Amino acid sequence: MPRKPIDLPFKLEYLSVLDENAELDKKLEPKLTDDELKTLYRYMLKARRADERMLNMQRQGRIGTFPQASGHEAISMGSIFCLEKEDWLVPAYRELAGMLYRGWPLETILLYWNGFEEGAKVPDGINDLPMCVPVASQLLHAAGIGMAMNIQQEKKVVLTFFGDGSSSEGDCHEALNFAAVFNAPVVFICLNNQYAISVPIAKQMKNETVAQRAIAYGMQGIRVDGNDVLAVYTATQEAIARARKGEGPTLIECLTYRFTPHTTADDPKRYRSEDESKKWHLREPLLRFAKFLKNKGIMNDEQKIAIDAEIDAEIKAAVAKAEELAKSEELMDPLRMFDYSFADMPPFLAEQRQELADHIAKHKKHKKEAGEKKAPSPAQI
């Protein structure tokens, strides 16, 4: 009886379906129709183009600092694509592709990064939370939503996201543990891009994979190639199926690399080599998937160009819409900062609102602030 080994009922796996050269592992190919495959591609591409456009806009002072999502499209799209409308999404802030697919208008996202609460107003009919800034805190909301689904006996699931760095927060631990204990239908997706701003994962944790954290909670865990949309899709489908069957949460680690800066305010040259980045550029998710679609005969060059053009037009329209909204009376009115503190405005806040209203009336100012362009700021998120 003395030194006896403890058997753990877990095996950890690494999953990849499309390799770097877009070669498919046939046995693992998920059942997806051509249309579905094209939809995956479309939103990944739209997110990429939007990201590029936003970078320009940021440089021009037309939006503020934002975290780029380029290179991470396979993760959010491969996973969020598995959700039903009545399921819930609890994002972090690099899930642009999936959010667009979910129905978040790009103009809303643009308003968000241009400093308008309206950008965090969840569109009607969508069961999502807005992006979340304090890292890992949203994971508890996801766990709570999952617990509520169980309480209400509704067979829905929650999908939530966090970064490798965010895994160090106490809230991440508490969320994984609550979800496990209460058998909540939550799929936790760790977007492991190997950096938290400048801090490499080796300084973030001593464990070799984030996936093995699952063992600590008696939870299923898997590591997948985060640049392979089919692998992400497959792992998420499996996790969601288990969750819907009442088998509880899963932790999916999506291994990727952030080949952009952390945000538009960041300079990665300070902390990592160009070589390292270059190596990962070869594993970029969009090109790989496009090649696969082409090989499979689903998308020829002409069709590809057509999609590109459509998306460009959509983005142009969204930018125009966002900039128009930003200039509207409603969005520019600073007094609205008071209007959503509580369902009913208490007297002391009404007084403060009046104080500001009087001040603005007297000075006829602040009205224009919202629309002004500004130099980029050094703020990170």
Place this chain on the structure above:
Amino acid sequence: MPRKPIDLPFKLEYLSVLDENAELDKKLEPKLTDDELKTLYRYMLKARRADERMLNMQRQGRIGTFPQASGHEAISMGSIFCLEKEDWLVPAYRELAGMLYRGWPLETILLYWNGFEEGAKVPDGINDLPMCVPVASQLLHAAGIGMAMNIQQEKKVVLTFFGDGSSSEGDCHEALNFAAVFNAPVVFICLNNQYAISVPIAKQMKNETVAQRAIAYGMQGIRVDGNDVLAVYTATQEAIARARKGEGPTLIECLTYRFTPHTTADDPKRYRSEDESKKWHLREPLLRFAKFLKNKGIMNDEQKIAIDAEIDAEIKAAVAKAEELAKSEELMDPLRMFDYSFADMPPFLAEQRQELADHIAKHKKHKKEAGEKKAPSPAQI
């Protein structure tokens, strides 16, 4: 390459040296002299007797609510015994046996539970922190002390304690992760008594062992019989040896059972069966160890009675001392509540102190409060 298993470089073990019937696994017997074995016994017994005495005192209103340590003596004593003087101890609140061994006078402990800060004043010459109330928060202090030892290149170690319930706190996660990342010489001892007040471990975590949490941090972990002082000793010695060699932290789960109430204010009948408790009474650590010492010919009945008598005398003296101290001018003076806020008292605090001083002088009151006996309160820790 697709679904490939990830190998984890860890094996988890369960360790027990003395079984329930005090049968020794010879191969695993630690090298301890007779004197050392008797010392282990002595402090375990002293803690047990002190605990019993304190329960009486609490019932008589002579001290406040406190968490009993009976049944957990093997854990704190088996582990703390491994420390050198210059090592650090960061306790939770059930480590009475080990704290007494470390040099904490029992009268200090009594003052603590009787509502005097003097009970948390670390005795001179001891590198310990006082007991800690907000669960798991102390683990970060331990990690920080370990990091400081590394920074100062001092080959010392830190031993710290937490409960099964406390493992759910975010701070526990952050502490284990920091210790792992910075390779800090910290031994984390989880006193798993299977309950956090009323909450059984099955509602606390879905994982079957606390020890497997170690895997999540790339850290060594082991589960031991927490009622077997020799097993605790062995596991701690190994962990400390690794830590001193620069091999970083270890998580040791000591499986035990709280056969007392949580604190003197708790009523375990509300949440668990007598049967369950009885089963564990058979595995009680002190009787088992006494039997082993007797079998081994180290302690005969006479010697046992002599130790008992010595300890009773020590406890009586400590109680007298504590009650005398509690009545001293110094300890009774309420104005001292202001005196240790800062190294230098800022003017506004000096004013408040004067305000209270004037008030007390006018009413000649409060002086007696400190010594008063009170009915037990319903407060938990």
Place this chain on the structure above:
Amino acid sequence: MTQMNMAKAINLALHEAMTKDKRVIVMGEDVGQDEGVFRITEGLHAKFGDTRVIDTPLAESGIVGTAIGMALYGLKPICEIQFAGFDYYNYHQLESHAARFRNRTRGRLSVPMVMRAPYGAGIRAIEHHSESREAIYAHTPGLKVVIPSGPRNARALLHSAIQDPDPVIYYEPKAVYRLFKEEVPDAMETLPIGQAQVARKGKDITLVSYGASLRPTLEAAELLEEEDGVHAEVIDLLTISPFDAATIVESVSKTGRCVVVHEGPRTCGIGAEIIARINENAFLYLEAPVKRVTGFDCQVPYFSKERAYLPDAERVLEGCRATLSF
């Protein structure tokens, strides 16, 4: 009408609310089978079961963070933090999320939840079990803070808190839990959040207090009348944020003198804000500085000295006399 103490009255409100509204959920450490370390959740687990009365893991941020998720989903969670001294562990969830979702989403999402916690000193508890830091919540935009002073208002205010569409911090003066009984009507009642009550009428000086400090304040008012013939008006705030400045201002405009009593630390406490509001709205009526009789700006001492820390009737009385003789 039934005579009951505050612990029982809060428990009654929980029973009523859970019976009335299926979306109401109770969660926290030891709130289930153990019925709470102060037995405030007595009978709930037996009546409503595991699904609606949830023993959580030991993690305050986890409790409040998952409650936020539940509230966003449409439930009405009431979480118990075992002692207010541990709600700092979950403060970031309240500040960063519970208090913000309505504003952040322009009213699209909201967080109708209640965080209950026993607060305050006076029961000979150990370190971290005696704080009174409601001012931190009052300083936090987007949160409401309610503190009852007796059984009847405790029950009514808890109902209001549960029905409120926004997050409410409901601090329970644990020293009052079993201190006295009071008639509580059979029919469920509420009290408007944001409204103070005049607990005693008077014309010479205004005393403002709340929670456990109300009783010594009332005692002092009695003594003042007996010994000095002075008629003190006593205002029981009940809501700490947003508090009822109008009632205070009206009273002080009449009396010209004011003493604020609370056990929380003085600096930047509720007393400071009350003084500021009086200064802003009743400046010309004031005949003496507003006096603060409060906890001190040191740590609440370990329990052997906690009574010296707490404002008692004598300290309030002295404060009144100083104000009256200014």
Place this chain on the structure above:
Amino acid sequence: MTQMNMAKAINLALHEAMTKDKRVIVMGEDVGQDEGVFRITEGLHAKFGDTRVIDTPLAESGIVGTAIGMALYGLKPICEIQFAGFDYYNYHQLESHAARFRNRTRGRLSVPMVMRAPYGAGIRAIEHHSESREAIYAHTPGLKVVIPSGPRNARALLHSAIQDPDPVIYYEPKAVYRLFKEEVPDAMETLPIGQAQVARKGKDITLVSYGASLRPTLEAAELLEEEDGVHAEVIDLLTISPFDAATIVESVSKTGRCVVVHEGPRTCGIGAEIIARINENAFLYLEAPVKRVTGFDCQVPYFSKERAYLPDAERVLEGCRATLSF
């Protein structure tokens, strides 16, 4: 003497302190190779290496909690919390431990550490990056709070904070980091914690401010003189807790009028406490209510409207005029 901005001046103080005292350690998210997201730790990692300039995992409680351990062990950790909006994650460690170890152990142990964090609005940052909640720390017994307003006092106060035997919260007005340059002497200097500075002499009205709000306050004082011929005295608090009530009281006793300016929320903010102290100590000198020109009690709006939230010279000016014409 060298001209430098506040970011540089804080950086200089860190270099000096680390050079002078081997026990000084800098730790936080991205403070090492990246040199901090605002580059406040520039050059430290290169000069002092991994051991003394520590990139930590992303966990604020972890940072502050381990810093407390280091301080107990005898080091002098300076931790950077990347933005003040995330220091709620570690507040429990500060409240429950950093602020208490000296008292708890009757002086046997202490926690000489500094927590630095950029605070405040005005740089077009996203949600949670613009708060100003120093009042929470001021309300917490056992902590000191320092907020510089310019390069020279930033450097001097940081040295004082590092040398202080107790925990100090050092809040950096990030909108001021690169706003202007100032002469900073070559020799290291300190400034006593707890002492305010009269930033502008005047006899007609007292303006009290600190941090980023000091500049609009000074501007307003200039405008007041130019346009109304009124001489405002401006007090720069510098230490928020324990703050220098004596200097304020002295000034108000002379001017009889006072305006407090800060960007943090109004309710239970520093302004409330200043009013309370004036009420207690200069009641008879006051000729008008003390005016608060502060941030509002709603969330700091997303950045498209943050300027409307912040007190600016015009709002201060109006506040002065209201006070003067009372």
